[in-house]
Amino acid sequence: MSDSSSSQQTGSPLTVACPQCRTPVVWSPESTFRPFCSKRCHLLDLGAWADESHRIAGETAMDETSIDEMVARMERDLNQQ
Numbered sequence: 199m200s201d202s203s204s205s206q207q208t209g210s211p212l213t214v215a216c217p218q219c220r221t222p223v224v225w226s227p228e229s230t231f232r233p234f235c236s237k238r239c240h241l242l243d244l245g246a247w248a249d250e251s252h253r254i255a256g257e258t259a260m261d262e263t264s265i266d267e268m269v270a271r272m273e274r275d276l277n278q279q
């Protein structure tokens with residue numbers, strides 16, 4: 199029991215799986231792009247997020263009018279309670 203708990207601290211350095219390609223990345227200051235294995239994977243992930251947010255922003259036509267409407271509805275609900 200004591201063996202299993204101590205082996206985590208004295209064993210090999212902590213590694214994480216790259217979120218993009220699942221390559222094991224050593225969690226150390228030298229791994230600049232951790233948790234990503236490389237700059238490429240880091241950029242790919244950023245690109246995926248940007249792509250997604252762009253797509254969502256384009257699909258949901260959330261203009262100021264609908265936001266005003268939503269706020270007005272929330273205020274009405276609050277007043278009723």
Ligand SMILES: [Zn+2]
Binds near residue numbers: 216
């Ligand atoms: Zn990677």
